[in-house]
Amino acid sequence: MLTAVLVFAIVPAFLILGFGFVARTIAAQRVTPRVVQYSPERGSTVLRDALLVDADRRAASAALIDLAVKRKVRLIAGSGKRKRRPVAVELAPDVALTAEEAALLEALFGREHSGADVRRFSADRRALAGRVKSLLLNIEHALAREGLIADRRVTWPSVTLTVFAYLGMLVEVAFLAVATVAADWPAAIATLVAVAATIATIFVAPPAWRKFLPAATAHREHLAGLRQYIELAEAERLRVLQSPSGAELRATDASGHAAAEADGPAARFHLHERLLPYAVLFGLEREWMAKLKLEYAELGQSSIDTLGGLVDITGDLDLAIEAAGGVAQLAADVGDLADAAGNVIDGVGGAFELFNS
Structure with missing residues (x-):
């Protein structure tokens, strides 16, 4: 027997x-990165890059934070004494959204909010999930047309x-x-x-997976190098990589202005704040926000005055999270989105708690 x-x-x-x-x-x-990267590729978007690293579940949350970091939207919380208060997003005045960014906001908040400056998260779980899934599917089809991924999953x-x-x-x-x-x-x-x-x-056994074609290799190696850079947030090597002789740092904000001196605390904060959406994509937001908190503490008043609105992430966004009753409560308020595309503020938000501590 x-x-x-x-x-x-x-x-x-x-x-x-x-x-x-x-x-x-x-x-x-x-893929193995050939070199450490310090910024996303020019012309790339968070949503496209999310699919190239199979981070679909974090795509929408990372893209939303990207809009907040770029000062195109502001996370706000409703009034009231309840711990869990409504969460909304306020568009910046005269903001110019790309077609993809407009599609993201429409997926998250529905067409009924398309003409409003303040948009509230949908309470319809099924509709929200369907819209986010449709948005990511459209981006996946675009990547297939560009020859980066196969038409069908394996x-x-x-x-x-x-x-x-x-x-x-x-x-x-x-x-x-x-x-x-x-x-x-x-x-x-x-x-x-x-x-x-x-x-x-x-x-x-893996579920059906997206097959990346040879044309996507360079893009995925770049993203792997960016992840490696973010993973080095607490390492001494980071300072070497940031030195004037070690790397040329570039700004990644929408204005396209060049960063200040590569080894200055203002330049580091300027760069690292804009990498927060990618830290969310890679699941490294807590470590990265801890790094941002340390760098913010290093900034002198002159640097803060020079950067101006660039340090608002330690202000407006932090206050909005705190007003919502903390990250856990904010995550509960937008739980519909978490079901559709991963943890929105659970993936994003634990990070902001660091500024509240």
Whole structure:
């Protein structure tokens, strides 16, 4: 009995589990950055880059924060004594939105708010989820037309592994029943091990994945280099990479003005604030905001006066989060968006708590 279990249950179970790990590795399509990058590529957008790094769940939240960082919108909270108050977004006066930015705001708030300066998050979960999904799908189609990704996602490995896993479980359940009736406990235990491996396969097998084409490699390497830079936020290497001899820092704001001296605290804050949406994309917002907090503390009054509105992120956005009752409450207020496209302020917001501490 034990031999039959080993041949027809244990070996197949671990074989498909191994294939599951292989498929997951292939699906990741990891790239290695050639150099550390200090800003997004010219002409790129947060939404497009989110799809190029498979960060769909954080795309909408990162793009919203990008609008706030660019001072095109302002997060505001409603009045009242309740801990959970309505959250809205206020458009800056005379702001010029790109077609993609306008589509993002329409997806988040609906067409009924398209002519208003202040827009409130939709209370209709299903409609909100559908609009965000449609927005990302349109961007995915655009990337396919540009030859960066395949027209269709790769589905057959996931389907094949799942089918084999369920067939294996049928065989294993039969073995387990026979072993239990026969009181063959070694065979029963071996069968349970096979069942565990088969269940693990279902979780390990990757879902249908986006296939990146060779034309996307350079873009994805650039984003990997940007992630590497953000990951170095607390490392001493960061200061070396930022030195005048180590790198030429560029501003990434909408105005396109050049950054000040590369090794100055004002220039660092100017650059790093604009990388916050990408820190959100990579799930590194807490570490990055901690870095921003330290850099803000380093700024002298003269630097703050020079930067002017660039340091508003420590003011307007922070006050809005605090007025909403903290990040956790704000996340609850916009929970509809979290269901559709990942954690909006949970991914974004834990960061702002650092300024409230």
